[in-house]
Amino acid sequence: MMSEMLILDREIESTVEVQNLFFACYSDDVPENGGACVKYHGEQIAIFNFTRRGEWFATQNLCPHKQQMALSRGMIGSVGDDCEPKVACPFHKKSFSLKSGDCLSGDDYKIKTYPVIVNNGRVYIEIKD
Amino acid sequence: MSKKNIIIIGNGMVGHKFCEKLVSKTDQYQITVFGEEPRIAYDRVHLSSYFDGKTIEDLSLSTKDWYLENHIDLILGDAITEINRTEKTVHSHSGITKPYHYLVLATGSAPFVPDIPGIEKEGVFVYRTIEDLDKMKAHAAKCKSGAVMGGGLLGLEAAKALLDLGIKETHVIEFASRLMPRQIDDAGSKLLQGKLSQLGLQIHLNKNTSSILGENEIKGLAFADDSKLDLDMLVISAGIRPRDEIARLAGLEVSTRGGIVVNEFMQTSDKDIFAIGECALYKNMIYGLVAPGYEMAEVAASHLCNIDKQFHGFDMSTKLKLIGVDVASFGDAFVSEPDCTSIIFEDTHKGIYKRINITNDGKQLLGGILIGDADAYNMLLQTVNNKIVLPPNPEDLILGARGGEAAAGSGVMTLPDDALICSCEAVSKGAICDAVTSLDINTIDGIKKCTKAGTGCGGCIPIVKDLITGTMKENGVYVKNVLCEHFDYSRQELLDLAKMNKIKSYDQLLDTFGKGDGCEVCKPAVASILASLWNDLILKQDTIQDSNDRFLANIQKGGTYSVVPRIPGGEITPDKLIVIGQIAKEYGLYTKITGGQRIDLFGAHLSDLPVIWSRLIDAGFESGHAYGKSLRTVKSCVGSTWCRFGLHDSVSFAIQVEDRYKGLRSPHKLKGGVSGCIRECAEAQSKDFGIIATEKGWNLYVCGNGGSKPKHAQLLATDIDSETCIKYLDRFLMFYIRTADPLTRTATWLDKMEGGMAYLKNVVVNDSLGIATELEAEMEYHVNTYTCEWKAAIENPDMKKRFNHFVNAPEEKDPTVKFEGMRDQIKAGAW
Ligand code: SRM
Ligand SMILES: Cc1cc2nc3c(=O)[nH]c(=O)nc-3n(C[C@H](O)[C@H](O)[C@H](O)COP(=O)(O)OP(=O)(O)OC[C@H]3O[C@@H](n4cnc5c(N)ncnc54)[C@H](O)[C@@H]3O)c2cc1C
Ligand code: SF4
Ligand code: FES
Numbered sequence: 001m002m003s004e005m006l007i008l009d010r011e012i013e014s015t016v017e018v019q020n021l022f023f024a025c026y027s028d029d030v031p032e033n034g035g036a037c038v039k040y041h042g043e044q045i046a047i048f049n050f051t052r053r054g055e056w057f058a059t060q061n062l063c064p065h066k067q068q069m070a071l072s073r074g075m076i077g078s079v080g081d082d083c084e085p086k087v088a089c090p091f092h093k094k095s096f097s098l099k100s101g102d103c104l105s106g107d108d109y110k111i112k113t114y115p116v117i118v119n120n121g122r123v124y125i126e127i128k129d
Numbered sequence: 130m131s132k133k134n135i136i137i138i139g140n141g142m143v144g145h146k147f148c149e150k151l152v153s154k155t156d157q158y159q160i161t162v163f164g165e166e167p168r169i170a171y172d173r174v175h176l177s178s179y180f181d182g183k184t185i186e187d188l189s190l191s192t193k194d195w196y197l198e199n200h201i202d203l204i205l206g207d208a209i210t211e212i213n214r215t216e217k218t219v220h221s222h223s224g225i226t227k228p229y230h231y232l233v234l235a236t237g238s239a240p241f242v243p244d245i246p247g248i249e250k251e252g253v254f255v256y257r258t259i260e261d262l263d264k265m266k267a268h269a270a271k272c273k274s275g276a277v278m279g280g281g282l283l284g285l286e287a288a289k290a291l292l293d294l295g296i297k298e299t300h301v302i303e304f305a306s307r308l309m310p311r312q313i314d315d316a317g318s319k320l321l322q323g324k325l326s327q328l329g330l331q332i333h334l335n336k337n338t339s340s341i342l343g344e345n346e347i348k349g350l351a352f353a354d355d356s357k358l359d360l361d362m363l364v365i366s367a368g369i370r371p372r373d374e375i376a377r378l379a380g381l382e383v384s385t386r387g388g389i390v391v392n393e394f395m396q397t398s399d400k401d402i403f404a405i406g407e408c409a410l411y412k413n414m415i416y417g418l419v420a421p422g423y424e425m426a427e428v429a430a431s432h433l434c435n436i437d438k439q440f441h442g443f444d445m446s447t448k449l450k451l452i453g454v455d456v457a458s459f460g461d462a463f464v465s466e467p468d469c470t471s472i473i474f475e476d477t478h479k480g481i482y483k484r485i486n487i488t489n490d491g492k493q494l495l496g497g498i499l500i501g502d503a504d505a506y507n508m509l510l511q512t513v514n515n516k517i518v519l520p521p522n523p524e525d526l527i528l529g530a531r532g533g534e535a536a537a538g539s540g541v542m543t544l545p546d547d548a549l550i551c552s553c554e555a556v557s558k559g560a561i562c563d564a565v566t567s568l569d570i571n572t573i574d575g576i577k578k579c580t581k582a583g584t585g586c587g588g589c590i591p592i593v594k595d596l597i598t599g600t601m602k603e604n605g606v607y608v609k610n611v612l613c614e615h616f617d618y619s620r621q622e623l624l625d626l627a628k629m630n631k632i633k634s635y636d637q638l639l640d641t642f643g644k645g646d647g648c649e650v651c652k653p654a655v656a657s658i659l660a661s662l663w664n665d666l667i668l669k670q671d672t673i674q675d676s677n678d679r680f681l682a683n684i685q686k687g688g689t690y691s692v693v694p695r696i697p698g699g700e701i702t703p704d705k706l707i708v709i710g711q712i713a714k715e716y717g718l719y720t721k722i723t724g725g726q727r728i729d730l731f732g733a734h735l736s737d738l739p740v741i742w743s744r745l746i747d748a749g750f751e752s753g754h755a756y757g758k759s760l761r762t763v764k765s766c767v768g769s770t771w772c773r774f775g776l777h778d779s780v781s782f783a784i785q786v787e788d789r790y791k792g793l794r795s796p797h798k799l800k801g802g803v804s805g806c807i808r809e810c811a812e813a814q815s816k817d818f819g820i821i822a823t824e825k826g827w828n829l830y831v832c833g834n835g836g837s838k839p840k841h842a843q844l845l846a847t848d849i850d851s852e853t854c855i856k857y858l859d860r861f862l863m864f865y866i867r868t869a870d871p872l873t874r875t876a877t878w879l880d881k882m883e884g885g886m887a888y889l890k891n892v893v894v895n896d897s898l899g900i901a902t903e904l905e906a907e908m909e910y911h912v913n914t915y916t917c918e919w920k921a922a923i924e925n926p927d928m929k930k931r932f933n934h935f936v937n938a939p940e941e942k943d944p945t946v947k948f949e950g951m952r953d954q955i956k957a958g959a960w
Contacts, residue, residue, distance in 0.1 A: 024936070024937055025936040025937050029930075029936045029937075030936065031671060031672050031931065032672065033636075033672045033673070034671065034672030034679075036936040037934055037935055037936065037943075038935065038936055038937050039935040039937055039938045039941065044935075044943075044945075047936075050646070052636065052646050052647075053646060066184075066686075066960045067960070068686075068687070068688055069688050069943055069945045070676075070684070070688055073676050073679070073680070073684070074649075074676065075648070075649040075652055075653075075672070075673075075675070075676070076646075076672075077615075077645075077646050077647040077648030077649060077651075077652065078615075078645045078646035078647065078648065079614070079645075079648065080614075083645050083646055085646065086648070088648070088649035090675075090676030090677075090684055091684065093649055095648075095649070104574070105574050106574045106577040106578045106584070108191070108192060108195070
């Protein structure tokens with residue numbers, strides 16, 4: 001894991017598009033243990049700074065329940081003994097795994113998730129088409 | 130070896146369930162589904178909720194992806210018109226021909242439309258599909274009056290739908306002499322009729338419709354008794370007819386009264402063709418409910434996988450979903466003496482009727498009817514189905530135990546393991562308890578996911594809840610009142626821990642006393658505890674706040690926010706009114722006077738909130754905390770300054786009280802009221818605290834609320850002066866904040882308090898716990914440390930940044946926000 005990061009490290013600045021890495025924002029733009037919304041071409045991506053776990057996550061911003069652009073404003077946390085990271089939509093509290101995108105409230109929805117890479121205080125979202 | 134073809138005709142509730150069952154058992158078939166409706170199977174049982182906000186997606190039972198993933202070919206919007214049994218092929222309306230090895234008919238039923246002259250007129254509808262509902266909706270917009278023909282289960286549901294559509298004058302026309310003739314008895318029907326009249330329905334019994342009046346469009350009904358009724362629309366709900374037309378054409382055995390004849394394996398007279406759901410006739414019976422249909426799907430799918438399962442009829446107990454009136458019938462509702470003993474309980478005042486039929490030896494329950502209060506339905510149904518031996522006083526089953534003992538009857542845990550708890554999904558008690566024990570599941574959501582129980586009509590959820598707690602108790606798990614999976618403490622315990630250990634942040638509390646990474650339940654609860662204890666700015670730990678608290682505004686449909694400045698006591702100067710008007714105009718906000726005597730501005734973009742608030746603050750406004758679990762409003766009446774009956778100046782006192790407690794964080798929201806005399810125009814007795822002027826001072830009432838379970842406040846002290854009133858209020862509020870569970874209003878808190886009002890009075894008035902000075906000091910601290918959260922937010926550039934919609938495009942607003950026009954203002958676009 002560490003070595004992969006290092007390779008990216010050198011290449012990131014010049015090859016953002018090639019790597020499908022999208023520069024989203026600086027790490028201190030996103031509140032600790034909270035989320036923010038990133039504009040990516042026509043889309044909206046929610047990005048989460050899970051400080052408590054030292055991890056970053058990104059998902060679609062659209063909540064599939066009532067099609068609301070809201071997940072970035074949701075509350076994050078974990079569920080279960082293996083601490084599955086999750087976000088709860090602010091509208092009706094449907095919650096989704098930040099890892100798999102599965103809905104954890106028993107519905108069939110699934111949200112898109114994206115890998116996030118943070119480097120030197122810069123936050124990148126990896127977009128695979 | 131190539132796979133055998135199965136073709137399913139009909140993608141309704143049962144057809145879809147069959148697909149689910151089959152793919153869960155085997156992958157040895159190539160499955161094709163033809164559905165006549167243009168969309169994937171949806172939840173017809175909850176069709177009516179389409180009128181109160183559910184969307185097609187909400188109702189949908191599956192997705193195209195699911196069919197793709199399971200390699201099922203799904204052809205929608207195309208009906209099968211012919212089955213060729215010699216060639217073993219089916220032909221569709223659009224011209225597709227497909228061979229089959231096995232065929233499953235799941236064609237459901239169609240509404241029965243009686244042959245009455247004029248029935249083809251515009252404005253006459255049936256109630257079965259989403260298209261029917263769309264048509265009704267479009268037509269209803271211009272209607273003042275409407276009727277439903279048929280007072281059965283579906284008819285009453287359709288009548289409720291007409292009310293929901295805004296049709297003020299709604300009639301129900303029934304041919305028989307009582308409502309729901311198939312489910313309830315005469316006495317029950319009378320009571321139900323009374324209840325429905327209160328809901329605004331007009332019921333006509335013994336009415337035989339002779340013709341439908343009007344030119345092209347319906348204008349009214351004429352009846353056999355020569356009476357008439359003027360109408361703008363009519364919904365026919367006179368029963369169902371199984372859709373057996375293609376079976377009939379193909380020469381399969383069908384009944385003259387409709388229905389495809391099947392055996393116990395759901396096979397028709399051709400052993401390669403099955404029929405399931407509402408089109409199937411088993412032992413001369415059509416089962417017009419979804420649960421038996423699902424059971425048929427299970428039986429047919431099993432048979433196709435060589436698993437031995439048979440259909441042996443099904444319980445037809447029902448609970449009506451009408452809002453506002455509980456109606457249920459179960460087991461044998463109609464047996465009567467001398468074949469059984471019936472116990473009847475009737476309370477015409479409250480509109481409650483309950484009847485249970487028990488065997489003459491008093492040992493077993495046969496069935497019954499519940500109207501007005503159907504809480505006991507699940508338990509009674511289980512008692513019938515599992516032949517549980519009755520307690521010595523069976524009347525306790527419907528009366529509840531008297532004399533303060535625990536509810537009689539048999540608890541859920543005494544049910545046998547194979548007791549069917551969720552009949553929609555056929556889940557037994559054993560399966561649920563097993564999930565709790567061996568998979569360690571202890572939430573409703575968890576059970577839904579793992580067993581599917583409760584995902585159908587939802588009627589079994591209360592009993593599932595009881596089973597979860599019951600099983601946990603049996604397993605020796607001490608079921609404690611804990612916050613959530615991350616904290617093994619109650620709110621009160623956590624508050625004490627935080628206080629004793631001087632803990633000021635959520636992470637610190639979680640590290641010291643919790644586990645995991647928190648969630649949307651414990652974060653806001655802890656946020657409220659910390660705010661009550663230390664009165665720190667909530668924006669300092671914004672991400673543990675509920676979304677509304679985090680952005681200091683209430684999120685609205687579409688993702689915009691509302692702005693509610695505090696208007697203490699409802700008093701406002703013309704200048705301030707003008708400022709509100711100007712700001713609303715500039716930022717395009719919808720304005721409305723709230724039920725709490727102030728003005729709400731709706732439709733603000735997240736990124737506009739800071740500027741809107743800085744304008745308001747410049748004009749002397751403060752946050753109204755409409756977003757917080759904290760003091761909302763202290764409502765006032767005009768009082769002695771103007772009113773000829775006013776005893777004291779209720780406005781001034783309301784303002785004083787509101788200013789004292791503004792921003793006070795509490796387990797739930799707090800509302801107050803001050804009335805200038807006993808006429809009570811401020812509705813103070815429906816508030817968490819209410820103050821009413823008397824000749825000699827004030828009467829103080831506490832623990833009332835409006836909302837879904839209204840409660841009147843109770844008298845705490847009489848004829849006290851203003852100072853004493855504030856002192857008691859300080860103590861009362863702080864005691865509540867210290868001891869209540871999260872999201873518990875004062876009335877519920879008092880309900881659970883041992884000793885009730887007498888105890889509370891003792892603590893607040895007589896200081897029986899010796900904590901009065903402490904409580905007062907805590908309140909004093911709150912008052913002295915109050916700052917307007919919005920003022921602090923706009924003064925700090927870092928905090929202001931939090932209100933941008935896009936981090937990487939701060940100047941841009943959310944482009945998906947949509948408004949529509951209405952009465953010269955805007956409203957949020959529909960979900
Ligand atoms: C705006 C307003 C309706 C209106 O247009 O008049 C309103 C709007 C909401 N009410 Fe209310 N209530 C409003 C007066 C009331 C009243 C009347 C009153 O205060 O005198 C009541 C009954 C009195 C009471 O609370 O005891 C009331 C009982 C509720 C309840 C039920 C509380 C209960 O204990 O059962 C909820 C649900 C809850 O809080 O859990 C609720 C919740 C809500 C929420 C917060 C629902 C939500 O989560 O979105 C609404 C958000 C408002 C917003 O976005 O600003 N609202 N709500 C009123 C705002 C008053 C104000 O100035 O702050
Ligand atoms: C308003 C309403 C409320 C209800 N409430 C309840 C309730 O509370 N509890 C309860 O248990 N039940 C209730 N029901 C009944 C329940 O919805 C039915 O029992 C259930 O839908 C039956 O499922 P099915 O698959 O047999 O029929 P359906 O769901 O009707 O599905 C049959 C499908 O087959 C299609 N079809 C028919 N012929 C062809 C053809 N030749 N080719 C292709 N497709 C064809 C039809 O278009 C339809 O989509 C309610 C029904 C309604 C309308
Ligand atoms: S009653 Fe209150 S919560 Fe319900 S819709 Fe009206 S404002 Fe919203
Ligand atoms: S819109 Fe997200 S939960 Fe309802």
